[in-house]
Every structure is written in C-alpha cells, then in structure tokens.
Amino acid sequence: MSRPPFAPLSLPSRRRILAGLGLLAGAPLLPRAAAAQDAGPLRVPSSAGPISVETVTGGLENPWGLAFLPDGRALVTERPGRLRIVATSGTLSAPVAGVPPVFAQGQGGLLDVALGPDFADSGHVYLSYAEPREGISGTSVARGRLVEEAGNARLDGVEVIFRQEPAVSGSSHYGSRLVFGRDGTLFVTLGDRFSQRDKAQDLSNHLGKIVRIGADGSGPKDNPFVRMPGARREIWSYGHRNVQGAALDPATGRLWTVEHGARGGDELNHPEAGHNYGWPTISYGVDYSGAKIGEGTQKDGLEQPVHYWDPSIAPSGLVFYTGEAFPAWKGDLFLGALAGMKLVRLRLDADKNAVIQEESLLETLGVRIRDVAQGTDGALYVLTDETSDARLLRLSPAA
Numbered sequence: 300m301s302r303p304p305f306a307p308l309s310l311p312s313r314r315r316i317l318a319g320l321g322l323l324a325g326a327p328l329l330p331r332a333a334a335a336q337d338a339g340p341l342r343v344p345s346s347a348g349p350i351s352v353e354t355v356t357g358g359l360e361n362p363w364g365l366a367f368l369p370d371g372r373a374l375v376t377e378r379p380g381r382l383r384i385v386a387t388s389g390t391l392s393a394p395v396a397g398v399p400p401v402f403a404q405g406q407g408g409l410l411d412v413a414l415g416p417d418f419a420d421s422g423h424v425y426l427s428y429a430e431p432r433e434g435i436s437g438t439s440v441a442r443g444r445l446v447e448e449a450g451n452a453r454l455d456g457v458e459v460i461f462r463q464e465p466a467v468s469g470s471s472h473y474g475s476r477l478v479f480g481r482d483g484t485l486f487v488t489l490g491d492r493f494s495q496r497d498k499a500q501d502l503s504n505h506l507g508k509i510v511r512i513g514a515d516g517s518g519p520k521d522n523p524f525v526r527m528p529g530a531r532r533e534i535w536s537y538g539h540r541n542v543q544g545a546a547l548d549p550a551t552g553r554l555w556t557v558e559h560g561a562r563g564g565d566e567l568n569h570p571e572a573g574h575n576y577g578w579p580t581i582s583y584g585v586d587y588s589g590a591k592i593g594e595g596t597q598k599d600g601l602e603q604p605v606h607y608w609d610p611s612i613a614p615s616g617l618v619f620y621t622g623e624a625f626p627a628w629k630g631d632l633f634l635g636a637l638a639g640m641k642l643v644r645l646r647l648d649a650d651k652n653a654v655i656q657e658e659s660l661l662e663t664l665g666v667r668i669r670d671v672a673q674g675t676d677g678a679l680y681v682l683t684d685e686t687s688d689a690r691l692l693r694l695s696p697a698a
Contacts, residue, residue, distance in 0.1 A: 342697050346644075346658055347627040349697035355680070356389040359689040362682045363669055364411035364427075364476075365616075371675045374424065375682065375691060378408030382426070384452055385691055397443055397454030402429040402436035405470025413477040413485075415442065415514060422446065423514075424454060427475040427487060430462065437466030438473045438489050438505075440516070460516025461533070463505040467492050476545035476617075481552040484511050484519055486535065488542035488556060496579045499538050502530035507578060509542065509556070509570050511535040523573030536570035538601065540578045544617030544634050548651070557617050557634050560584035561592060563609035567632075567645070567654065568602070577601040583609055605647075606654040612639030615684075616670035622677030624695055635668030635681060642668055642681055642694075 340353035361378040368374065373385040380401040384392040401409045407429030415423030422444040430439035440461040443454030472490030479485055491499045491507035499507025502524055510533035511522055524530035544557035548569075555569045564584025568576055580593045581601050597603065608614070616635035620628050632645040639659075646656035661668070667684040674680050679694040 340697075341664075343661060343663060345660055347625050347696070350660070351695050351697040352661065352664070353693050353695075354389075355691040355693050356385050356391045357688045357690045358391060359383070359682070359685075359691070361408070361669075361684060361686055362689050362691070363409065364413075365670045365672045365680060365682055365691070366412045366414055366424075367672065367675050367680075368414070369419065369675070373672075373674070373680070373691065374412050374414075376409045376412050376426070378410070379403045380409045380428075382409065382412065382424075382454075392452060395445075395452045395454060397457050398426065399428065399439075399441050399457060399459070400431060402431040402470070404429075404436075407436055407470045407473055410438075410473060410475045411477045413479065416479050416483050417514075425477050425485065427477050429470075429473045430459070430466075432466040435466045435468050436470070436473075437492075438463040438475045438487075440477065440485075440487055440512075442514075461487060461510070461512055463489050464531075465504060465506075467495055467506075469494050472541040474542055476543065476556075478545045478547050478554060479514075480511070480547065480554070483514055485514060486511050486545060486554055488539070488545050488558075490541040491539070491578065493541075496540070499540070499578050500575070500580060502527065502534060502537060505531055505533070507539045508537045509535045509539060509545075509554075535572055536574050536576060538576040538578045538580070539570075540582075543615040546617040546619050546632070549619055549621055550630065551651070553651075555617065555619075555632065557614035559613055560607070560609075560611055561586055562589070563607075563611055564592075565608040565611045565614050566604035567606040567614075568604050569651070574602050575600065576604075583607045584611065605652065606645070608639075612641070612643065613637035614639075614643070616668065616672075616682070618671050618673055618679075620673060620679065622673055622679075624677040625679070633671050633679060635671050637667040637669065637684060640665055640667055642671060642679075 340351040364376040366374045371387045375383045382395040409428045411427045413425045424445045425442045441459045443457035471493035474488040474490045476488045518532040525532045542556045542558040561584040564582045582592045641662045642660040644658040648655045669684040670682040681692045683690045
C-alpha cells in the first residue's frame with residue numbers, strides 16, 4: 300500500500316493565503332450571498348487544468364452534510380442542530396423547522412443529510428445525528444417531509460427510524476454518513492464511540508458497524524446476519540472505527556467508505572455484506588499514546604483496506620464524480636480531509652481493487668474540508684469546517 304507524504308503548509312504561507320481569502324480570525328467577513336461576487340473566484344492548479352474556486356455562501360457553523368435538491372439548491376446541516384437551504388444565488392435560509400433535538404457536544408450534533416429516493420413524490424429528507432438519551436447519546440436517523448410555504452421551510456411528520464444501540468457516554472465517533480443503495484435500502488455508517496472500540500467486533504450491538512435498513516427503518520430480510528442468533532439484523536459489515544465518508548459507485552452499485560484511523564491507518568474500503576474490516580484487531584495505525592493496536596496489520600479472515608494513509612489525513616465526505624465539467628476526472632473518487640486540509644482525488648484501477656493515482660487539491664486554502672458532493676450543474680462542491688463563517692465552495696474549470 301502506498302503511503303503518500305503529507306507536508307503541511309508553513310504557518311506564514313497559510314496565514315498569507317487565509318488573509319487573502321478573508322478567512323483569518325478578525326478578518327472582515329463578506330456578506331453571505333455576496334461573498335463570491337465581492338471576493339472573486341480563486342484560481343488553483345490541478346491535473347485537469349486550472350480550477351475556479353468560488354464561495355457560494357459563508358456564515359455557516361461547523362457544517363457537516365450536503366445534499367442537492369432537484370432544482371439545484373443545497374441542503375446543508377450545521378452540527379449545532381440547524382438544517383439550512385442554500386439558494387443557487389448563495390442566499391442562506393433561516394433554519395428549517397422540525398429538526399429533532401441533537402446532542403451537540405464534542406463530535407456530536409446534526410450530521411448527514413440525504414434525500415429519499417422517492418423525494419419527488421414523498422419529499423422525504425433523512426438526517427443522521429447524535430441523539431440525546433437520558434444523559435448519554437447515540438447515533439440516530441430520522442426522516443421528515445420537506446415543506447416550503449410563504450418563504451419558510453419545515454420538516455413535517457418527523458420520525459426516528461433507527462437508533463444505534465447501545466447509547467453510551469462520551470462525545471466522540473458517531474460516524475455517520477447516509478447512502479441509499481440501488482434497491483432503495485439505506486446504508487448508515489456508525490462509529491465505535493471511541494471508548495467502546497472492542498465492541499466493533501461484537502455482532503450484538505451497532506457500535507463500529509455499517510447497517511443497512513429499509514427506507515422506513517425496517518431490517519431487510521437479506522441482510523447477512525438476519526438468521527444469526529444474538530446478532531443485530533441491521534448489520535451489513537463490522538470492525539469499523541469511525542466512518543465519516545460513504546458513496547455508492549454509480550457504475551456498479553457498490554458501497555465505498557473512508558474511515559478515520561487513530562495515529563495513521565485511515566482507510567478506503569468497499570464494505571461487503573458480512574465482512575469484518577478488522578478494527579481494533581488489526582490496524583495500520585498506532586494508538587494516540589504511541590502504543591500498538593491489536594495484533595498487527597493483517598489476520599486471516601479480516602479484510603485489508605483498498606488503500607490507507609499514514610500519517611492520517613482524517614478523511615470525511617466521499618463522492619464518485621460523474622459530471623461533464625471535469626471529463627478527465629469522470630469515475631474518480633473525491634474525499635475531504637480534515638487534518639490533511641485538502642481535497643483528495645483518487646483514481647482506481649480497472650477492476651477497482653487498488654488506487655493507482657492520488658492527487659491533492661486545494662491545499663493552498665489551508666482549511667479543513669468536511670464534505671464534498673457533485674452539484675446538479677456537474678461542478679464539485681465542498682464544505683469547509685470552521686466554527687464561524689465556514690463556507691460552501693464551488694469548483695469548476697477556470698475560464
């Protein structure tokens with residue numbers, strides 16, 4: 300497996316770039332809708348030629364998930380518990396009403412957002428979030444119907460369709476991405492909650508698992524552990540640490556994920572039904588103390604990652620690119636990097652069993668990237684991760 304070097308941008312260089320973009324603390328903030336027009340797009344290099352990076356909107360607080368409505372507007376979650384609608388002009392809506400209460404501490408809060416496959420008829424929007432449960436918390440999934448009236452938006456008929464069990468104390472490793480399969484079932488990635496990592500190998504709970512549920516929360520009858528006594532019927536795969544990026548390959552329908560390692564060992568996987576991805580028995584990373592984790596990097600019966608990163612880049616957000624704006628990148632994977640402060644492009648081999656090319660993009664911005672998605676216009680959109688004035692950026696070929 301390749302181990303690409305990570306050379307952080309020097310602090311003076313990063314400060315100079317951030318000051319130019321108006322992203323330093325204390326720098327004057329541009330009005331949200333006017334940010335792109337006033338600041339102008341940034342031009343950055345790439346293997347596909349120069350890219351124009353423009354701010355669609357700012358003023359976001361720790362945005363986490365991004366999904367596009369059919370008309371080109373975007374739904375964006377903010378971890379403190381707000382769901383926003385971003386107009387194509389960049390105007391940022393008031394918070395959408397009806398979002399369930401969230402446990403907004405540490406890594407917890409409102410997480411991913413996805414449109415139901417029948418959105419055109421049902422208006423269903425799905426949210427994953429850290430749910431408060433009597434002093435503890437766990438990852439949950441709710442759905443509601445998006446209704447817009449008189450310039451206001453709300454979620455009607457909100458119901459919780461899935462709860463990770465057990466809920467535990469602490470505020471780390473919730474996952475969580477939402478991806479619909481071709482058959483209309485929903486994949487939900489669930490973290491090991493950090494303090495409970497050994498339970499990622501235990502099929503009697505949802506910790507450190509990817510689950511597959513029906514759009515109404517029911518457990519599909521063809522899940523791999525439905526007939527195993529004591530196992531949770533929703534489990535699809537197990538032995539995961541903290542999966543914060545997931546995408547469906549449009550060519551094959553196969554699920555792909557990226558997950559956080561500890562110190563090193565971030566992974567790219569294509570989780571398959573019933574397979575064990577090793578955490579914490581095997582890992583390419585070490586503990587934060589520097590101590591060894593588990594039994595090494597390989598063990599019979601446990602899956603190897605397609606690709607891994609050491610040192611960690613902290614991957615978050617994942618998408619297959621299928622648009623026309625960047626024809627040279629069609630079929631490639633894009634993922635955000637938090638610690639790595641960049642957007643990563645991966646090209647897979649013909650059999651999609653190995654990464655044959657890796658490219659780092661947007662490093663000169665010096666910002667954590669939380670999510671990446673393809674817009675209805677074929678451009679790439681990324682969410683930066685700041686506590687104040689985080690931004691939705693649009694990437695398109697420079698003129």
